Amino acid sequence: MLSDQLKIAPDSVERAARTLRAGGLVAFPTETVYGLGADAENVDAVERVFAVKGRPSTHPLIVHLSGAHQLPDWVVEVPDAARRIAERFWPGPVTLVLRRARRVPLAVTGRLETVALRVPDHPVALALLTAFGGGVAAPSANRFGSVSPTTASHVREGLGSDVDYVLDGGSCAVGVESTIVDLTGEPAILRPGGVSREDLEQVLGGSVPVRGKSAVRVPGQLPSHYAPRARVLLVEPGQVLGLAEHLRAQGCRVGVLVPPEFAGDAGSGAGQRVIVVPDSHARYARQLYEFLRDFDRHGCEVIVASVPVPDGLGLAITDRLRRAAGPRG
CATH class of the missing domain: 3.90.870.10 (DHBP synthase)
Known part of the structure; x- marks a missing residue:
């Protein structure tokens, strides 16, 4: 039942x-x-x-x-x-x-x-x-x-x-x-x-384009959406840890989403809160919003992350992270 x-x-x-x-x-x-x-x-x-x-x-x-x-x-x-x-x-x-x-x-x-x-x-x-x-x-x-x-x-x-x-x-x-x-x-x-x-x-049985703009309005199209309180900065995967360490040295409370290929390089000095991204797009999508909430709970001011390869569910994760990092009014 x-x-x-x-x-x-x-x-x-x-x-x-x-x-x-x-x-x-x-x-x-x-x-x-x-x-x-x-x-x-x-x-x-x-x-x-x-x-x-x-x-x-x-x-x-x-x-x-x-x-x-x-x-x-x-x-x-x-x-x-x-x-x-x-x-x-x-x-x-x-x-x-x-x-x-x-x-x-x-x-x-x-x-x-x-x-x-x-x-x-x-x-x-x-x-x-x-x-x-x-x-x-x-x-x-x-x-x-x-x-x-x-x-x-x-x-x-x-x-x-x-x-x-x-x-x-x-x-x-x-x-x-x-x-x-x-x-x-x-x-x-x-x-x-x-x-x-x-x-x-x-x-x-054919190509289905992704439209960034459309005459048909639908949910989730605004430049800023899905946003935590912390500011989100997106950089290339190899730049995530370096930027996080730089911001922390300046006194920022930093949250870090570490790409899985750099997990071995992520030490305790990288940020206030460090989370290694799952190596599966499905697991990452399932946990993405909880990760963002977790950074807010830990009082992070800035979140440093990169976007995954935009295939499969990676396209949706990329979209959510880019809008979370969008300009806020």
Whole structure:
């Protein structure tokens, strides 16, 4: 049973579904990060999501569904590329951007005529979506622009009583957000994520470009996003330890993400907090946000890191680190 498998209270899912039906906000786990969910057809509830996060109203939300069978209810048409991706990757960490059906409020889409949809690959999320029966609009369950939450405790630390109910499903298995694919024209990736570009190209049988800019707004496109309190500096792998030691000698409290190939060179003098990056992209993605939070907990002022080779999940990790290092207002 679900409750036995994840050690959640038997009535937790139904309580969460009741909260959504009543117009409340529920934080729930997915395989990527925790989401802050509202009934996607309740405009007041959706607007409260934006208010709680401090999120611009023009920044669209992703609607989460219980299965691909619901897709035709939320879009004008389902092109062949969407069917192929859904058949291969749903439930899973890929979001499809399509033309919205009339039932989708413009409050969800940032006033655009497109809607972003996905089916999460997490038993608790799917149980909640099935019990609720409709679509749940949900960005990450954190304040806008900050590090995304991958545990229920992260949600409670960040949002506190602003969430009506937190559904605890353990740690997220993927750890970075879903890949967002624009299917309103030729397929294109608008945000790298948990499904790789290579896997998408294999399913679609052709090249799928990554667009840095697009007329279609989607989550995670701002230059600064996913950012810890500490300033993030990105350099070449061979320069990480040298820069960290230089900054520490100047009196900075430095956090260091050491590339695995330089692990043997990382001494205690490299920084206030030194973390060796896993040699697997999957493990790195799963732990990335926890690493950034760890540096903040240790009072680091600066984080020195490099980006991995941008293939597979490395593309998503690179995207998150570059936005974490982006200019802040």
